[in-house]
Amino acid sequence: MTASPAAVAGKSNRAVLLTVTCLGQFMVLLDNTIVGAALPDMQQRLHTQLTGLQWIVDAYVLLVAMLLLSGGVFADRFGRKRVYLTGVVLFTAASLLCSLAPSVGWLIAGRVLQGVGAAALSPASLALLVAAHPMPQERVKAIGLWAGFSGIGLAAGPVAGGVLTEAFGWPAIFLVNLPIGLVLLLVGLRHLGESRNPGAPAIDVPGTVLSVLAVGVLTYGLIEGGARGWTSPVILGSFAAAAVLVVAFCAVEARRVAPMLPLGLFRQRLFTVSNTAMVVVGFALSGSSFFFSQFFVYVQGSSILRAGLQTLPVSLGMVLVSPYAGRLAARYGYRVVVTIGLALAGGGLLALGWVHADTGYGNVWWRLAVVGIGFALTMSPLTGAAIQSVSPQEGGLASGISSTTRQIGAVLGVAVLGAVVRNRQSGGGSFEAGLDSAFVAAGAVTLATAVFTGLLLARSKPVGGPAVAHRPTGSEVLGTPNEVPVKAS
Template identity: 35%
Template sequence: MRATGAMTAGMAQRPGIALATVTAVLFVTFLDTTVVSVTLGDIQSDLHAGVVSLQWVVNAYTLVFASLMLTAGSLGDRWGRKRVMIAGLAVFAAGSVVSALATGVTMLIVGRAVMGVGAAASEPGTLSVIRHIFPERRERARALGAWAAVSGLALALGPVIGGVLVGAYGWRSVFWFNLAVGVVVLVAALRYVPESADPQPGPVDIAGFISGTVFLASVIYAGISGEEVGYGAVSVVTLFVIGGIALAVFIVAETRARNPMFDFHYLKRPMVRSALIVAFAVYFGIFSIFFFTALYLQEVSGYSGWRTAAVFAPMAVAIIVGALFAGFWVALRGSRTPMITGCVLGAAGILLTRQVLGVTPEFVPLTLSLTLAGLGFGVAVVPLTSAVLSGVPPEHSGMAAAATNTMRQVGAVVGVAALGSLVNSFLNADLVSRLNQLGIPANFQSIVIDAIKTGQVPAGGDSSASAAYGPIVDQVITATYAAFHRGLEVALLVSAIMILLAAVVTAVSARGDRSGYEYET
């Protein structure tokens, strides 16, 4: 029998258990967007991976996650959200095994991509189930507060859990941890998550599926690979052209389709449109914190996995507090003001982090600035999610959830790619200038830059290099770290500006808190 949009009576009486289970699904899929951030130093040393390869270890997951989420959300509406979720969790577990057993960086990237497929299938259903369990806006806002708290907890605990596991058992333990949690969550979802689907599903939007996936995958892939070969390279330009054509086809297909994978009509609503922009900008900023700051602390400041975890732990608490508070705030006042406030706080935290970072950043000021950023992120996530779900009818909640999370993941991928390009540009151009000032011969400069790209420059505080190669190594390492620091400063500034611009767009275009609540009981 086909599942309908309504819950069975038995399941409706246990909304708390169902909520706990879908937030656990969310936790395991979101955790993996940041848990590898503190493993990068060990992976770099063990597999001799360069900066670009390390970015692919992060981006392989988020690229596939973002590219397939719209499709998976639409399929969940048609075939059953629980069914698609369970299949996704099984694929996620398989990818974790591949990653844990990786003998080289290529195998690790493939494993991460498989995990991304599983995450794309399982994650959109979490919001769809909440939309059906809690049809009334105020109850749903509070449930979304819990959902956002868990999503923020997963993002912020990623570096913490990763740091503890790496410090105790090595980087491979992170993926065995993913497998264990994924299996437990899969079993819980089989038992406690109610099935639901569109009661009148149409045919699968094949044209939208193909064109949408090609658009997202080609543009994101081009953005990432452009860092390595240059954005003027024929291959990168070709990918951007393919993406542009695919986008045009997608728009035409969706406006003509009887049952589109994504209905552009909903973008006419100011709050829905603003919320999607905020989703992109906030996650663009979050990953500038998680990826580049964690890498900087370990590679430049010589932080261990344990100490990096300690720096990010208060941020995790702040995200939870902000999200839970925002759930009640949205229930009382709507989405607009909390969304703007969260953006402003998050941007302020990023700017403060930029100020306190140095070759030897002080622990307490850095922790406080990250905590402020986390508070802002937590406050922003709930209203943006509520606005999109409330602006779309319940039978299309899978599409709404997928659209929101696609913008989040695209923001994360674009953030790592674009900001990584900035950091790499300073590691090349600025470093060459500094090496020239030191009088380093040109032939030795190329050796230094190659060593940086393959992860052979010692981490901060490593005295063995000086003993082995002499004082010149100290000068080269200092110049390298200064160039990295300059690139990081620019990257954090760009992140803060992006989030503030999203706040301005929301303030100007979505002038009423009720502008996103057309489909409410």
């Protein structure tokens, strides 16, 4: 029996949509890891210190962290295609600005715009995918492919960053986004259909603004404290302002009908424990990854290309193990898998604290792999635990909050561990000694969190199936029934 032309056209359109959304997410995830390989070259050519490198990374992660939830609501409310393509345009234009940046200040500005674009692009891509696959089995397969491309982007970043930086210099890592963005825009305008959810909640503008300001001011204090002095009026003022903004954020969110962060969710112990652990995952993983390439280049004397290859065991470990983390949690329980994962990651980071200039790579790569495997075992189960702790109607929001807490941890990790390195150097130690202290600190925090989850991560097994895989945000994950398809323009 031959399929009807309409059915063939429908499958063709879904294939195009799947390609476009996966490629967009690939571009965003590639940017997460490709920058790390280029940091040594940026430091040399832009004549910046460690503080400048921290801002280059955190400017992007901060905006992604604080706008991710709002990006999902924007997509539902104003049209998934519109928000997705707007994110593509902004991310691509910002990449061009980054590649042309004549100074650290301009590069940081470009990274801020990239973060805004990514916060629109990523949740909207998943929203488009979910809206186009109403059948649960088809949806699971589509999300699996989408997540798979994310993993490829993470794994490809260090190698691509090393190759491009070695051959053309750091601007090339941003220029690679231009052809991808152009293809996404042209194909998306022609082939993507529009959809929206008119029942989506209103945008929580006060909550969004206060959250960005609070985390931004706190990050400023943590990054600049080492250079300006921890007791300087500016730094003390920034910490005080951050505290006031956090209190204001909580007060505003408690009174809003549809807050971006419903504080009542944190009354559930499983939700609170899983998100606390997710902050530590972001803190330790991103904070330590910030220094991997710098260790190989500055301490062991590797080239930028070789350093990119040498950091690959972390991302490969994550990509290879992540697909099995949910299944393991379904079989053995959240508590067991998460606690073992955190213990492995913490042990790997502590082991990195004993690596020195004369340590052979044969005694380094397995430590990196253990870190990647450990964190891979934690992320999906922690998100699954957060989702299980709330009602089905709040599952998408819980997933988005889990992603946001991890990103907040990433912002703080780069800032705090950078401060550890700077303080060790200012006390007369070497850069190598500072890195050792940073890795040990990250490992100690991670191991302490393993004890925390081992004691408090309740309700050990998922109900009714495997742990839910990590998904970015919003009501789009739920497949809410009040979808309104709109013909493509």
